[in-house]
Amino acid sequence: MRQVEVVIVGAGVVGASVGWHLRQLGVRDVLLLERESAVGLGSTGRATGGFRAQFGTEINVRLSLLSREKLLRFSDETGVDPGLAQRGYLFIAGSREHLAQLEAAQRIQRAAGLTEARMISASEIAQINPHVDVGGACGSAFCPSDGFIRPLEILRGYLRDANVRTGARVVGLRRGRSGRIESLRTQDEEISAGCVVDAAGAWAGEVARLAGVDVPVAPLRRQVGSTVPCDALPAEMPMTVWTEDAFHIRVRDGRVLLVWPTPGDPRDPWSTAVDPEWLAQVAAKAKARVPRLGPVAVDPARSWAGLYEMSPDKHALLGRAAECENLFLANGSSGHGVMHAPALGQLLAEIIVHGEARSLDVRALRPSRFVEGEPNVGAAEML
Secondary structure, eight states: OOEEEEEEEESHHHHHHHHHHHHHHTTTEEEESSSSSSSTSSHHHOOEEEOOOOOOOHHHHHHHHHHHHHTTHHHHHSSSSOOOBOOOOOOOOEEHHHHHHHHHHHHHHTTTOOTOOOOEEEHHHHHHHHHHHOOOOOOEEEEOOOOEHHHHHHHHHTTTEEEEEOOEEEEEEEETSSSEEEEEEEEOOEEEEEEEEEOGGGGHHHHTTTOOOOOEEEEEEEEEEBOOOOOOTTTTOEEEEETTEEEEEETTTTTEEEEOOOOOOOOOTOOOSSOOHHHHHHHHHHHHHHHGTTTTTBOOGGGGEEEEEEOOTOOOOOOOTTOOOEEEEEETTTTTTTHHHHHHHHHHHHHHSSSSSSSSSOOOOOGGGGGTTOOOOOTTTTO
């Protein structure tokens, strides 16, 4: 049986970040197991690539600021350009209630160090994004340092020199009399592990259950529509989000991406195909809110669906599992995994090597918070 110091289940961007940061701290014997036939085929490769620090809780703001700091030096450290483009995030409030939530969230953001975020009036929205219909808008929140990243490039950077085994789905976790995990079993082999990191994304709960550990993370299907190639909107347009229904748009690689977080077709929650009815609805919504998209067709062949890994409070689970001393969790980011991967990887590597996170206080993300009755509560549901 092969012996490995740290086995990471999941070679998406979060698992890859944990592995890279462990190697930076001197842990050389790290193995990543990826269930797919190649890396980047899971949630990382299906992310739209947004990056923001405009959140409604202090811990998520601080995770974003730490990740942004790391992304700004990513090229120097990994030799790969993460594609960080600070074009802004614009949240358009359609009601006084949502505007008040954005204002409350911004107070949290400023206290956490995001000083450049600001509120703008309804009449000023057109100065930030002149292409949207602002009818009915009450105001907006905008942060110019938010923007976009390239998920697969970040993954590529973190996987340089990594030991990755693809097509390796974990089917068993064997615990000894002490309660520690002694080995993992894939469909092909058994591996002795000093410690195990569950970074399996939407499958994190399933993996943890193999060790008899309850991790409250469940998959949630999300769909993304894409237009045909067009020049209707400029590439430098900020990510624009309507708070009333979380519909948002961005330009990527000459196409406009359309996101509207509904469950979509419930017949197959694991399907990567887009529901045609949903696609027609999101296209109509886009044309109503962005008049310049009126004549632009959607492209079903380039639209897709993917999975979020949802926790009960929509925040990551980070740290040692209370029920198993050598099982560590890095999952449950609830749609924020790619943007927070640089910070989460560094913080969990510190926990594994030093016994505690040294770069940031991550008590708010401890996996035991739910049984302790202390979930995170944000200032704005849409953030």
